[in-house]
Amino acid sequence: MSELDSKLAALRDDLHESISPPEMAHVTARARQRTTRRRMQVAAVATVVAVSVAVPVLRALPDDQQPAKPPLPDSMTFQLDFADPDHGYALGSDCVEPDGPCTLALFATADGGRTWERRSLPDGDKRYALGDVSVLDADRVRLDRVSGQKQWARVVSDDGGRTWRAATAGPPAAPAPIPDGAWLQPVCVGEEQDDSGCRLGVGAVSRDPARVAPAPTQPPLIEPVIGRSATEGGRYWAAGVERSSGRWAISVTSDDGRTWSTTQVTLPGEPAMNDAWSVVENDGVMYTTLQGSIAKGPYGLLAVFRSTDGGVTWTNTWRATPKTVLQAMLGAPVATDDGRLLVYSAATGTYESGDGRTFTRSDRRLPGEVLWTRGGYVAKRGPHAYAISTDGLTWRDFDIR
Known part of the structure; x- marks a missing residue:
């Protein structure tokens, strides 16, 4: 985990004690790398050529050149999410220091x-200490910001970020089936208390973006780690310590x-504080990866679990x-259309497995x-550069600019 992520995690933990509603304590933001991406958008001057019997005449149309977009700051980093293959949002943060203040920009x-x-x-x-974007669906987006005085504010948009309105957090909505394509987050359930001030469970953002x-x-x-999006097969998941047994599950x-x-699992080490669990699926085969460390040793991939029955049972x-x-593993694994599991290490590159049992260096990076x-799948190639894939095999590059 980078120094910036460590500081953001510490800030989140601090905010966890002072901000309402409780589910805001699980705000997650990612920002790791910085570099230069500039582009100037230029339109050409069009001409129409008319030919006469004696002399060709050139006539230039009016200059339709558009003002160039200002380049994004080299220091801007992004939190990125897609609601579907077409619609996505990126919250840029340009911070004076890793812990703020930060200027935010939404794309x-x-x-x-x-484009x-x-x-x-x-x-x-206006500058903030921290910003977080929640992509609820193609049109609805929610923005949470924290000022330097730890004042939390939430605004929502129903038209893709063109207009905004303040959102006042209210009580959770009534329990309801999780809709297709839902965005999940922790929510208070029942009256039992724990360290967060309430018993946390799985919730889906309702049609009112301020309610879950x-x-x-x-x-x-207990305090489940929740996958915010369904897998390729439409399954939702959570991981954590089972209440009855005290074991990870x-x-x-x-x-x-x-x-x-729910399946109990045995871990070889301690899960990471952030982004420890990931679940992916392809053609009915599910994989769970766990990141963390053993006896305070190097951080990396600790375990792989595989399921072929829709997550009813898991094999380590x-x-x-x-x-x-596997040191310096970052992000989620990739379950490809040709039946492989790929994992990415920032230190040594890409590894692959055909069944989750043995891993070798992969030629397909x-x-x-x-x-x-x-x-x-969305992969970060550089500070403003990304790639997207629906099959894990072919990737299309794009830049945020």
Whole structure:
């Protein structure tokens, strides 16, 4: 984990104690690398050629050159998510120091990242200590910001970030089945108290972006780590410590949260504080990867679990020893259309496995750290450069600019 991520994690933990509603404590933001990406947009002057019997005449049309877009700051980093293969949003943060103050900028795409439009924010260039964007669907986006005085503010947009309105957090909505394409987050359920001030469970953002509807039933986990988007097969998942046994477990639902299949698992080490668990699926085969460390050793891939029955049962196909931790693994794994599992290490590159049991160096390299979204896999190639794939095999590059 980078120094910036460590500082952001510490800030989130601090905010966790002082900000309401409780689910805001699980705000996650990613920003790791910086470099230069500039582009000037230039339109050519068009001419129409008319030919007469004696002398050719050239006639120039009016200059339709558009003002050039100002280049993005080299220091701007992005939090990126797609609601579907076409619609995505990127929240840029340009920070004076890693812990702020930061100038925020929102960008939107409706063509799979090929082009991006900058959206105006309610407070213009006002600076904040932290910003987080939640992509609820193609048109609805939610922005949470924290000022230097730890004052939290939420605004939502129903038209792709063109207009905004303040959102006042209210009580959770009534429990309801998780809708297709939902964006999940923690929500208070029941009256039982824990360290967060309430018992946390799985919730889906309702039609009112300020409210979260608990799933009809909850996985039996303490403060579950929740996959915010469904897998390729439409399954939602959570991981955490099982309440009854005190053991780590993986829970999966394939019926919109009405029932959960929970499997206890044994871990070889300690999970990372952030982004420890990832679940991906392709053609009915599911993989869970766990990142962390053994006896405070190097951070990396600790274990791989595989399921072929929709997450009802899991097999621990690979587990690390203190000497075999795959160091510096970043992001989610990739389950490809040709049946392979790919994982990315910032230190040594891409590794592949045919069954999750043995890994070898791969000739088919991932473009960078990978995020699973409702629009497919998105990999970070550089500070403003990304790639997207729906099959894990072919990647299309794009830049945010």
